[in-house]
Amino acid sequence: MAINRWIQSGNYRRSYKEDQTIFATFSEQASLIVFLIFLALVPHMPFMNRQLFRVVDLAFIYTIAVMGLNIVTGYAGQINIGQAAFMGVGAYAAVTITRDIATPLFQFGKTLPFWYIIILLPLSGLVAALVGAFVGLPSYRLKHLYLAIATLAFQIIFTWGVGHSPFLNQGGSIRIARLDFFGTVIKGSKTIGPFFYYFALIVLIIMAIAMRNILRSKYGRALIAVRDNDRAADAMGINPGLTKVYAFAISGFFAGVAGAIFALYNGSVIVESFSLSTSIDFLAMAIVGGLGTMVGSLIGPSFMLFLDPFVEKFSGFAQTIFPSTIDVATAMRPTIFGLIIVLFLIYEPRGLANWWRLLRQYFWRWPFKY
């Protein structure tokens, strides 16, 4: 039995409790632990430089936002073209709460204590969740494309609104103080890179566990029910409108937390970070990763962010072929990303998560073919 548990190929769970477990076998648990240890060691690797830290840190932060997007779009089936704006709400909430409330109240100096950050993240998340619920309200009446347009409208109103608020420096840079992590000020790329690597990773893991728990509870099932068949969900005693609204709220919370970390990471916010094209990038990450799968939201953002430099290089190369009067380079990135979204939607709507699933299946069943 001891050995069998490592390689068991079928499902031999004997109680309903065992049936709720997430990772079926010991070997799955073991590989997860090995992977986490690997992640913990990465910052100490010799190849880690400033640029790589930037890519990985951003990947972690974006992953949190994309997990939220996956809840509302992947699980609840409501297209959201404004996730970057929700992230922006979180970022601006973090900055303004710190500037206008916390700093006068707690007499913060040049740095922010770590305990304050622990409070600031969920607070920024809550603000974005409330905005999310508000933007999701039309889902009581609107469906599919109409709702997508409502979220698009929010994205545009956000950019316009921030750009016209003197309170938010017309969208120009607003600074937020650096962190004081128990005596160490997180300042300069040498400390910012590794610190936010661990910080974002830990927040990411906590959020992933929360997401996993929501999804296996009645609240998660209700999201899927509303997506699959909202008439039937209604007949099951599930309020479809309310369910969609709270999907938007959860999604907003994730985006808000991501936004707050993003603001702290950069030490400032500008409105350009939360543009429509970032929202579309998020959608691309969710789609390429795999809508409606937990694994998808974890691998999609990293995949796309690591692809980005190659696309950039290719754009530069393409520019050398065309005459300089045609600006191919700037058009290349959205074109390629758009193409990737379309190709995935057509050929692999289940995203990279499906490749991952097939690979895992193949691996666990080896040497048997099926």
Place this chain on the structure above:
Amino acid sequence: MSEKKSQLVIDNVILSFGGLNALTNVSIGIESGAITSIIGPNGAGKTSLLNCISGFYKATSGSIKFEGIELVGKSPYQISKLGIARAFQNIELFSGLSVLDNLMLARHTHLKYSFFESLFFYGKCQNQEIINREYVEGIIDFMELEEYRKAVVGELSYGIRKRVEMARALTLDPKLLLLDEPMAGMNLGEKEDIVRFILDIKAERDIAVVLIEHDLGVVMDISDYVYVLDFGMKIASGIPDVVAKDPAVITAYVGGESLI
């Protein structure tokens, strides 16, 4: 049958779609613990009536009271919470989910934990999940769906999906179960199973059943009371033996001959 004892009282309901009446002055009483059938030719308004009861359509006028509570104007999810469950004529399952998940969804309002508790899962949330899973397993046994437990609903045969649909309605633990042609398109063996389930539901679980069915043999066999609709109007009602001999019913159905 005295209307005072009725669990569900439908009083003078009119349902019109842009001037066209799908239901005209329909008054019906459903007694608790009984099997009440609603029959009538295609397009008679049977499904429309169920839609009015379960809140998918809003009656243009009239009242529908369940245990004294007015249903007209309420949403389907509110009516479901009052204890009225429904199996749809055109299967409305969550086709991407397993049979188990479909049934667990019917436990939504019975799972007593908050969103905040679900974030941590272990503890109250997990206990509730287990208790309700046990309930679902009870229904799976009852409806003899053991072998399909983990199967994705969309991949099951029509007959089994119909049965899952009925099982899911039953999993809501309702006081009143509305079944819209639960054995349509089934072979004789499958039909006999469904009939047996309906009789068991009445006998063992004390749930009132409203049955819409075209197979008059079955209807006359198992019903305690029968209503007949034609062109949106109630044309007859009574115990099966009486309804079967009613001239109006015979004309509506076959234009003269006896029904059974």
